[in-house]
Amino acid sequence: MKRRVLSTFLMFLTAPMVVQGASTSSEDIAAAAKAIQLEDVRAKMFFLGGEEMAGRLIGTPEHRVAAAYIQSEFMSLGLKPGGDDNTYLQGFDVVSAWPDESKGTVLEAAVNGQRRAFQLGHDFNPWWVQAVKSEAFEGPVVFVGYGIKAPEYGYDDFAGVNLHGKIALVLPREPQADHENSKFRGRWDTYHSYDWFKIQQLQEAGASAVLIVNPAFQFKEARIPSAPPNYTLPEPKRGMAAGLWDFPIFMITPDTANFLLSAAQKTVQDLQAQIDGSFKPSSFDLPSVTVRLEKNFKAHELIRGLNVIGIMEGSDPELKKQYVVVSGHYDHMGRVSGRLYAGADDNASGVVATIETAQAFVRAGIKPKRSVVFACWDAEEEGLYGSYYYTVHPTVPLADTVANINMDMIGRDEESLTWENTAEQNRNMVNIVGTLYNPDIRRIIEQENKPIGLKLDFKTDTRDPEQWFARSDHFWFATRGIPQVLFNTGSQPDYHTENDTWNRINYPKMTKIIQLIFLSTAQVANEAKQPKFTR
Ligand SMILES: [Zn+2]
Numbered sequence: 001m002k003r004r005v006l007s008t009f010l011m012f013l014t015a016p017m018v019v020q021g022a023s024t025s026s027e028d029i030a031a032a033a034k035a036i037q038l039e040d041v042r043a044k045m046f047f048l049g050g051e052e053m054a055g056r057l058i059g060t061p062e063h064r065v066a067a068a069y070i071q072s073e074f075m076s077l078g079l080k081p082g083g084d085d086n087t088y089l090q091g092f093d094v095v096s097a098w099p100d101e102s103k104g105t106v107l108e109a110a111v112n113g114q115r116r117a118f119q120l121g122h123d124f125n126p127w128w129v130q131a132v133k134s135e136a137f138e139g140p141v142v143f144v145g146y147g148i149k150a151p152e153y154g155y156d157d158f159a160g161v162n163l164h165g166k167i168a169l170v171l172p173r174e175p176q177a178d179h180e181n182s183k184f185r186g187r188w189d190t191y192h193s194y195d196w197f198k199i200q201q202l203q204e205a206g207a208s209a210v211l212i213v214n215p216a217f218q219f220k221e222a223r224i225p226s227a228p229p230n231y232t233l234p235e236p237k238r239g240m241a242a243g244l245w246d247f248p249i250f251m252i253t254p255d256t257a258n259f260l261l262s263a264a265q266k267t268v269q270d271l272q273a274q275i276d277g278s279f280k281p282s283s284f285d286l287p288s289v290t291v292r293l294e295k296n297f298k299a300h301e302l303i304r305g306l307n308v309i310g311i312m313e314g315s316d317p318e319l320k321k322q323y324v325v326v327s328g329h330y331d332h333m334g335r336v337s338g339r340l341y342a343g344a345d346d347n348a349s350g351v352v353a354t355i356e357t358a359q360a361f362v363r364a365g366i367k368p369k370r371s372v373v374f375a376c377w378d379a380e381e382e383g384l385y386g387s388y389y390y391t392v393h394p395t396v397p398l399a400d401t402v403a404n405i406n407m408d409m410i411g412r413d414e415e416s417l418t419w420e421n422t423a424e425q426n427r428n429m430v431n432i433v434g435t436l437y438n439p440d441i442r443r444i445i446e447q448e449n450k451p452i453g454l455k456l457d458f459k460t461d462t463r464d465p466e467q468w469f470a471r472s473d474h475f476w477f478a479t480r481g482i483p484q485v486l487f488n489t490g491s492q493p494d495y496h497t498e499n500d501t502w503n504r505i506n507y508p509k510m511t512k513i514i515q516l517i518f519l520s521t522a523q524v525a526n527e528a529k530q531p532k533f534t535r
Contacts, residue, residue: 023364023365023366023367024315024366024367024368024369024526028364028365028366029364029366029519029522030451030519031364032360032361032363032364032366032518032522033360033452033515033518033519034515035360035363035364036356036359036360036511036514036515036518037511038507038508038511040356041352041356041507041510041511041514042502042505042507044348044352044355044356045344045348045349045352045411045502045505045507046502047069048066048069048330048348048351048352049342049343049344049345049348049349049352049501049502049505050342050344050502051340051342051501053065053066053342053348054334054335054340054342055332055333055334055335055340055341055342055343056330056331056332056334056343056348057233057331057332057333057334057335058094058238058303058305058331058378058379058382059094059096059303060334062334063331063334064306066330066331067089067306067308067330067376067378070088070308070330070351070355070376071088071089071308071310073355073358073359074088074308074310074355074358074374075088075310077310077358077359077362078362079310079311079312079358079362079374080310080311080312080313081309081310081311082309082310082311082373082374082375082395082396083307083308083309083395084395088308088309088310089306089307089308089309090306090307090308090309090389090390090393090395091304091305091306092240092241092304092305092307092378092385092386092389092393093240093241093242093302093303093304093305094238094239094240094241094302094303094304094305094379094382094385095131095132095133095238095239095240095241095300095301095302095303096132096236096237096238096300096301096302096303097132097133097236097237097238097239097297097298097299097300097301098235098236098237098297098298098299099235099237099295099296099297099298100134100296100297100298102296103134103294103296104120104294104296105120105126105294105295105296106136106292106293106294106295107120107123107124107250107252107256107291107292107293107294108291108292109259109260109289109290109291109292110289110290110291111259111260111262111263111288111289112263112288116259118252118256122253123252123253123255123256124211124250124251124252124253124256125250125251126248126249126250126251126295127195127199127210127212127245127249127250127251128232128383129196129239129245129382129383130239130245130246130247130248130249131239131240131245131246131247132236132237132238132239132297132300133239133246133297133300134294134295134296134297135247135248135293135294135295136248136292136293136294136295137167137208137209137247137248137292137293137294138290138291138292138293139165139166139167139208139209139290139291140165140166140167140285140286140287140289140290140291141166141167141168141169141211141260141285141286141289141290141291142161142162142163142166142167142168142169142207142283142284142285142286143169143170143261143264143266143271143282143283143284143285143286144157144158144161144163144168144169144170144202144207144283145157145170145171145175145271145275145281145282145283146170146171146172146173146174146175146192146193146198146275147168147170147171147198147199147201147202147210147212148174148175148192148193148198148201149192149201150174150184150190150192152535153183153184154183155175155183155184155279155281156281157170157281157283158201158205158283159281159283160283161283161284161285162206163202163205163206163207164206164207164208165206165208166207166208166285167207167208167209167210167211167291167293168202168205168207168209168210168211169211169213169257169260169261169286170198170202170210170211170212170213171212171213171268171271171272171275172193172195172212172213172214172215173189173193174189174190174192174193175275175276175279176276176279177189177193179276183279185436186462187462187463188436188461188462188463188464189464189467189469189470190535191469191470191475191478191479194467194469194470194475195212196383196384196470196475197479198212199212199245199249200245200479203245203246203247207247208247209247209248209249209250209291209293210247210248210249210250211250211251211252211256211257211260211291212249212250212251212252213251213252213253213254213257213268214251214252214253215253215254223415223416223417223418223491223492223493223495224417224493225493225494225495225496225497226493226494226497226499227339227494227497227498227499228337228339228497228498229495229496229497230333230336230339230341230496230497231496233333233334233336233381233382234334234335234336234337236299236301237297238303238379238382239382239383240383240385240388240389241302248293248294248295250293254267254268254269260286260289260291261286263286263288263289264284264286305378305379305385305386305389306378306386307375307376307377307378307386307387307389307390308330308375308376308378309373309374309375309376309390309395310358310373310374311323311371311372311373311374311396312358312361312362312367312371312372312374313367313371314367314368314369314370314371314372314525315367315368315369316369316370319369319370320369320370320371321371321400322370322371322400322401322402322530323370323371323372323373323396323400323401323402324368324370324371324372324373324401324402324403324404324405324521324524324525325372325373325375325401325403325404325405325477326354326357326358326372326373326374326375326405326517326521327350327354327373327374327375327376327377327387327404327405327406327407327473327474328347328349328350328351328353328354328376328377328406328407328408328473329347329350329351329376329377329378329379329380329381329386329387329408329472329473330347330348330351330376330377330378331377331378331379331380331381331382331386332346332347332348332381333381333496339498340498341496341497341498341500342498342500342501342502343500344411344500344501344502344504344505345409345410345411345412345489345494345495345500345504345505346408346409346495346496346500347380347407347408347409348502349407349409349410349411349505349510350406350407350408350409350410350487351376352514353407353410353487353510353513353514353517354374354375354376354407355374356514356518357374357514357517357518357521358372358374360518361518361522366522368521368522368525368526369525369526370402370524370525370526371396371525372521372525373395373396373401375387375390377390377473380408380472380473384472384473384475384476386473387473387474387475387476387477388476390476391476391477391479391480398480398482401477401482402482402483402524402530402531403438403441403482403483403484403485403524403530403531404473404474404477404482404483404484404485405441405484405485405487405517405520405521405524406472406473406474406477406484406485406486406487407486407487407488407513407517408471408472408473408486408487408488409488409489409490409495410430410487410488410489410510410513410514411489411505411506411507411509411510412489412490412492412494412495412504412505412506413426413427413429413489413490413492413506413509414426414429414431414489414490414491414492415490415491415492415493416466416490416491416492418465418466418491419459419490423492426455426489426490427506427509428453428454428455428509428512429454429455429456429457429489429490430454430455430456430457430487430488430489430509430513430516431457431458431459431460431468431486431487431488431489431490432445432456432457432458432485432486432487433460433461433464433468433469433474433485433486433487433488434460434461434469434474434478434484434485434486435458435461435485436461436534437478437483437484437533437534437535438483438484438485438531438532438533438534439532439534440483440529440531440532441483441484441485441520441524441531442458442485444520444523444524444527444531445485445516445520447523448516448519448520448523449516452512452515452516452519453512454509454512454513454516466491468486468488469486472486472488474486478533481533481535482533483530483531483532483533487513487516487517489506489509489513
């Protein structure tokens with residue numbers, strides 16, 4: 001009681017909205033969760049996910065307004081700046097460029113002197129996320145199996161091969177994918193299987209270019225969209241200015257790969273069967289093969305990506321040196337072909353949840369033992385750039401980061417052909433993604449959900465055909481062994497269409513999800529032990 005009186009007194013001395021308590025009592029935390037109000041959630045969604053924000057496309061004025069709005073909310077809550085140079089913003093360069101059609105995109109090969117020029121769009125495609133600069137490379141090819149080094153499963157495609165100055169040819173996904181008893185965690189695809197991480201590993205091992213065998217070039221639509229959908233942003237193309245994926249990466253068909261592998265009298269199918277059957281890598285040089293790749297861009301422009309980051313310091317003298325990152329991306333698609341992609345569910349919802357979670361702590365004077373970082377990522381739609389940049393240039397030490405709680409699309413009711421479910425069945429459902437690695441976080445979320453009563457769905461921990469595990473910003477935390485979780489209400493017909501608007505959100509459910517996120521964050525930040533990452 002005394003603490004409360006003191007808090008009220010201090011409140012007038014400092015920021016008017018902020019209670020300067022340091023409560024970690026469970027009654028206070030429960031009351032703070034209940035104080036998260038539907039009307040407030042909806043009001044923030046109206047602004048951030050509304051028409052005036054014009055879809056928050058990176059490089060547009062509205063995108064800057066969105067960043068300023070988030071920053072202003074963090075300021076009013078008295079969060080500490082968590083960006084560059086004591087500001088709330090962490091900037092990074094994004095390059096815009098247009099493909100140079102006159103010079104084109106080239107893939108050619110010579111196998112034992114026999115030359116072949118491959119056809120763009122038919123035999124190969126550039127990977128959708130890579131540096132948007134003109135690059136050409138010609139060199140020998142090395143087959144590197146799945147391109148995976150996973151000591152935790154006793155598997156290493158990189159052993160015994162030298163990738164320096166060579167083009168790495170790799171299979172998609174991971175050994176024994178879709179096998180019930182796969183040594184790589186059954187039918188679930190681990191982070192090793194995803195191109196983002198695989199390419200990074202190949203680059204670090206010295207490869208000069210990458211060819212990934214991909215049976216299906218195009219993203220397979222597993223739903224019937226309510227209006228023309230957009231998955232790739234309008235041109236110009238945008239890439240990170242430095243570092244990541246800064247070399248040519250092409251996806252090739254199995255037929256294209258088989259032409260290259262014919263030099264060793266092998267095929268994709270045989271190699272895959274051999275590796276999956278024996279669980280032994282089979283990597284080898286293809287000395288009689290030379291491949292040339294080329295991509296061309298023109299008219300480069302530099303734009304600024306901006307992560308918005310605020311920090312609430314913990315109350316325990318020791319544990320406050322550890323951090324829980326609560327996050328969601330704020331960028332979206334802008335206008336494409338005259339249609340406005342407002343991105344209310346994707347992902348104004350996750351940003352509003354981030355702000356509301358911070359607000360619930362601050363207004364009730366709850367100060368958990370660990371510090372909490374509130375981060376709104378930029379350029380997620382371009383290819384998870386903002387969160388990638390953060391994990392390479394963290395503003396608090398990654399080694400002291402104990403968890404990432406990420407939200408991407410938490411406002412709708414899943415209606416998915418993949419899962420054969422209907423919106424009606426999912427009015428109270430939220431997917432909890434990625435807890436196979438993070439059983440402690442799963443336990444906490446299940447426990448904290450008891451008073452809230454949402455239907456928690458862990459289906460993507462068994463099988464993840466829509467690849468939610470790799471489709472948002474928590475992914476980078478997983479690749480660094482940091483416990484993470486994604487809250488997500490799934491795919492539905494309005495996803496990435498002009499119908500993803502603020503008035504179509506299921507607000508009673510979204511409010512409950514935010515309450516659960518707040519309670520789970522408080523618990524992760526307060527528990528004596530930090531959550532484990534279980535490979
Ligand atoms: Zn999103």
